[in-house]
Amino acid sequence: MLSSGVIVRRGPWDGSDENTTTTQPPAPGTGNGYIQEQIPFRLRSQATGHTNQPQIQGDEQTPHRQGAFVGHRPSAPGGGTGQRIEAPHDGFDLIEALCRCLDVAQMVTDYLDVQDLVNLYSISRSCQSMFNRNYQRFTLRHARLNAPQSARVFPFLCYYWLFIPGKFALPFYNHVHQRMQLHPIPTFRWLAMVRHREAVVNDIVHLMEQEGFRLPTPCTLVIKKLWFLMDIPDNRRRAWTIQNRRLWEDIDLFFAMFFLVQLDICLRRRHNKPNGALRRLVMAQPSLMFLWRVLTNTALTNQFEVVDAFVRWQYTLEHREPGVYIFGVPSEQVGLLQYEGYRPTDGAQILQRPDELVVREMVRRGLHMQTMYRDIFLLGNTQPYTTPDSGDAAWDEEMRQAVRGTGEDWMDWVILEQSWAAAERDV
Template sequence: PTPTATPLRPPFNLLQNILDNSDLSLALAINLPIKQFIDLYAISKHFHWEVNSHLQGYIKAYIAHNAPDTAKIFKWSQYAKSTIYDPAVRPIGIHPAVPLAFRDRNRTIPALRWLQKVMHREHVANKIVSLLACEGLRLPHGTTTIIKKIWFLLEQPTCGQRAATLKDRKSWTDRDLLLATILFHKLDLRFTDPEHGKGEPALRTFLLTQKSLDPMLRVLEGYYSRKDKYTEFVNLILEAFYNEVRHAGMFDEDDEDDDNEDSEFGALGREHWYRPCPPLASPDTMILYEAFAQGLNLQKFIVDSILWGNADPRDGGAIPPIR
């Protein structure tokens, strides 16, 4: 008789066996860091197909597990460039806000770009709170959410939109205004520190004039202290306070950027980030105005805001710093 060869069993592949099970695949995905999630999505054909089959479900599960409050602040429907048509080609269906003629069209869902955006902002907010705490400037619970709400204000191109957002009592409660004020006090203490903060009180307003909080994180990390990053930091200053710097006599009067409306210098301090537009108030200024309009009298809590996290409320003793 002709001998028959016994087929070799393929080697056990843990990752492949996990991906073969939909529940285990989802559990693995939501526990991966965002970079590893994207890498696995790019290199694994099976995982790529599984995610595309239920893309919105994967994104919602990932956000609910890692940053539930962040998704409520940065809603995916507000970022048209971070949405795609459903790869599984699911129709919109019957919805009160959708005409019946459009119910069979492919629906729009959040893209992985939105997921990366949200997780990056979650990371930046947590890192800012951690860096301040390492300097002995502790913040109350919930301040990370306030930082993300301030970031959302930075994305609003006009004072009217920012004011309308602050007047929405569901988005900005009295407690949120108080926590934001405490955050501003702690930032001032950090930036005016004679050793670590260079003793400059204008840094807070300058950093809250940017379009994001990435520059604030870099300042707290000491990123701009490097000599090769000096020019980058100067450009940030010119984009925010070009007119003030020019009037201080640091540039020639016949600077060619003075008459260039499309120049980025000085654009961050204007509505729509365009130089000919009216001035754009920074979030810290508008938050303080809104707190005054609500009659919160936050000026009575300045000392308490500064001492929060540094003095024990039971006996007034000093709380030791984080080592």
């Protein structure tokens, strides 16, 4: 016999559908396919307003309220001890109901973290079906709501290992190859990367402020743009990106230089170095996660780690022999970060660092740091250094416009190789 206050619910493993994604064994001692959930059974009487004793008024078909839910009264009046109590709300499933209303489901998921979305996708067949039909709608909405800058700076089309090119992709007509293709859609992995980078950049700004180097608010966007430059593994697209005035305005170059100067002074003071070698070492990495580790005292904590990082970046070997170590670094990884694509192939060019590109572009545009400092900080005049209608410019869209008419597939230029992942996993 079930005691009072025990609700018997059927577990998710009771279904006979073979497409069920997750299964769980029944709880010990609960019978075959049933779980007992200890939930206090309390009825609110609309007549008296008391909640100490379960009271029911009206006929058998009168709905009653249980907490915040509306359902029907139990089959046994009074719900006394030793009587079986049916599941409330006629088996009403909240998640199932949310999945039937897409707009409400979107508003609810706005308050969830990425891992919560993954959990819903894993445990609920209805949520999985809903996400599969509206994958791009959910991920882009969540990214633009919680990390709008990062969602624009890091387009999902650039990271082919973070989008879906398969059966859930959207069909479109490729005018270059004259055939229908599947337009990829973002996944939760891309959403997690965007949220992760948003948090890391904010943490970098906070850590530098703790070191005594407060950065203006526009530096947050500029740091993300520098991070995206690090994702590009070749000089041609790096130079094209920073020379595009819609992607890199004059004021962006100013705040990028401001950030690099502050970072250079910060690293000099932390490690007692008279030159900018550490700043060049940090900006030569394939990810800003290395800078975050330096500021959190988990990287470059001693001279051995400094030498290790330098060998991986700029040490040159005449012959690479398997099993040979240079200052503790395998010969296969020595000097990789200085080459395009992080591969020392024949004819590989030296990869230009983002700080190098910023300085060269300021010289190419004829910008003067002192004049910009006076106009921006003292006079508050930023209009001469901004580009109209550049706020919504996205890198993948700009690249598609540049490739249009050349006869080449623009996706070949948009997709960034994952070569940096072998050296630095930041997601």
